[in-house]
Each structure stands twice: as structure tokens, then as C-alpha cells.
Amino acid sequence: MTEAAAIEGGFADLVLEGQKVFRATMDALANPGTLRPLGALAQPPAPLTPELAALALTVLDHDSPVWLDLVLGAAPVVADWLRFHTGAPIVADPAEAMFALVADAATTPPLETFAMGTDEYPDRSTTLIIAVDSLEGGTPLTLRGPGIETTATFSPNVELPRLPEQWADNRAKFPRGVDLIFVANGQVAGLPRTTRIGEE
Numbered sequence: 001m002t003e004a005a006a007i008e009g010g011f012a013d014l015v016l017e018g019q020k021v022f023r024a025t026m027d028a029l030a031n032p033g034t035l036r037p038l039g040a041l042a043q044p045p046a047p048l049t050p051e052l053a054a055l056a057l058t059v060l061d062h063d064s065p066v067w068l069d070l071v072l073g074a075a076p077v078v079a080d081w082l083r084f085h086t087g088a089p090i091v092a093d094p095a096e097a098m099f100a101l102v103a104d105a106a107t108t109p110p111l112e113t114f115a116m117g118t119d120e121y122p123d124r125s126t127t128l129i130i131a132v133d134s135l136e137g138g139t140p141l142t143l144r145g146p147g148i149e150t151t152a153t154f155s156p157n158v159e160l161p162r163l164p165e166q167w168a169d170n171r172a173k174f175p176r177g178v179d180l181i182f183v184a185n186g187q188v189a190g191l192p193r194t195t196r197i198g199e200e
Contacts, residue, residue, distance in 0.1 A: 009043035010085045011057055016040075021058040021188075025181060029190035033143045033154030035135050038188050045077045049131045051183035052101050053081075056129075059099060062087035067097035067114075067126070071104045094126065102130040106159040111166045114178050122175040125193075129181045132158040135189050145195040154189065156182050167197045 011017040020039030028036045042053035060066055066088045072078045079090050091097050094114045102108055108128070117125035132138075138157035141164070144150075160166075170177045170193060177193035 007081070007084050009045065009053070009081070011040060011042060011054075014057065017054075018058045021054050025055065025058070025188050025190065028181070028188045029179070029192050031147045032145065032190055032192060032195040033141070033148070033152040035187045035189050038183070038186055041186060044081055045075070047071050047075055047103050048078045048081065048101070049103065049183070051186065051188070052103065052129060052131050055181065055183060055188070056082055056088075056099075056101060057085055059127075059129075060086035060088035062089070064098040065089045065091045065096055067091050067094050067100040069100070069102045069104055070107050072101055097126045098124075100126050100128045102128055105130050105132060106161065108160055110161075111170050111178050116173055116176040116178065119175060122177075125176060125178055127179045127181060129183065130158065130160070132156050132182055132184045135182055135184050135187055141197050143191075143195050143197060146192075148195070154191070156189065157184075158182065164197045167191075171196060 017040035024036045024038050028034060038054055040054055041050040042057055044053035082088055094109055097115060114126035117123060134157040136155050138155045140153050140155045143152040143154055174193060179193050180191040182189045
């Protein structure tokens with residue numbers, strides 16, 4: 001991998017494209033389970049996906065520690081690219097991360113190992129940004145809660161171990177808890193901690 005791979009592939013217009021991604025992501029979190037086009041993608045070195053990179057360029061900075069999953073952490077060029085474009089420190093402990101980038105959901109540690117925030121500062125928790133094959137076609141999840149009129153169906157093609165059970169445990173910690181953002185095929189969908197899965 002050339003040194004150029006660690007510095008190329010960012011947004012052509014960081015402000016304009018970052019605003020598009022930010023608006024799409026906030027809209028997705030405000031309307032859980034709804035798919036939104038990101039509006040802008042990056043061209044990072046593999047195995048960092050264009051969608052993960054777009055979110056990273058938008059939300060990371062030198063004050064936002066980021067954790068990388070096994071796939072991303074095994075590729076030094078990914079950490080180099082993130083440091084160059086965002087300045088974000090890479091942390092080995094999920095509990096120290098403000099954001100987590102996940103390329104292989106099946107190997108994600110239990111959600112409880114990430115930062116949960118505190119009752120006084122619930123925002124000091126980890127937001128997991130998870131790349132999946134598709135935001136459709138997986139096991140349907142019935143969602144309820146703020147931003148959903150009655151129920152919504154969300155079917156991400158994701159192998160996140162014991163997601164409904166883990167999510168119930170996560171919600172039980174409210175206002176603490178993690179938030180999930182899923183990305184695939186130029187789209188984003190959100191699962192904030194206020195959302196219920198199933199009947200729980």
C-alpha cells in the first residue's frame with residue numbers, strides 16, 4: 001500500500017459534502033429504521049468502506065476517540081487515513097471510544113463493552129457506525145418509539161450477535177446506552193437508544 005493511499009480519497013469539498021452526510025445521518029436517527037441517501041461518499045483505502053469513510057470524515061475530529069473493529073484494525077493504512085483526514089485518536093479499548101467503526105458486525109464485542117455514558121452525561125457514550133451488505137433483506141425488526149408514528153419495520157442484512165436481546169439490555173440503561181448507525185450502498189439508517197425492538 002502506497003503512502004498516497006493514506007492521504008487520498010477524502011471529500012472534494014469537506015464542508016459541503018460533510019453537511020450532506022450530517023443532515024442525512026441526523027434525519028435517519030430522528031426517523032429510526034428509515035433509509036436515507038448519504039449524499040456524499042469518500043474513496044478510502046480498503047477495507048474501509050466509502051460509507052464508513054463518509055461518516056468518519058463528518059463526525060470525527062481530534063477530540064473524538066475512535067475504535068476500529070478487527071477487520072479495520074488489521075489494516076494499518078485505515079488508521080493512517082483516519083488520522084490524516086480527521087485527526088481522531090485511535091483507541092484499543094471500546095469503552096474509551098466516542099465512535100466505533102465496524103466493517104464486520106459479526107465480530108462486534110457486546111454492546112455493554114462500549115462507553116455507556118452516565119446519567120449526568122449520557123452523551124459520553126459510543127456511537128457505533130456499522131457497515132452491512134444491505135439495509136434491506138435481513139431479518140425484519142419491528143421498531144417502536146420516538147420518531148415512529150406506530151411501528152416501523154427495519155430489515156438490515158447484519159449479523160450483529162443477539163441484537164434484539166442486546167438492544168433490550170441497552171435500552172434498560174436509558175438515558176445511558178449506545179446508539180447504532182448502519183450504512184450500506186450509499187445509504188444510512190439509525191437506531192437510537194430510545195427505540196424499542198419488538199415487544200420489549
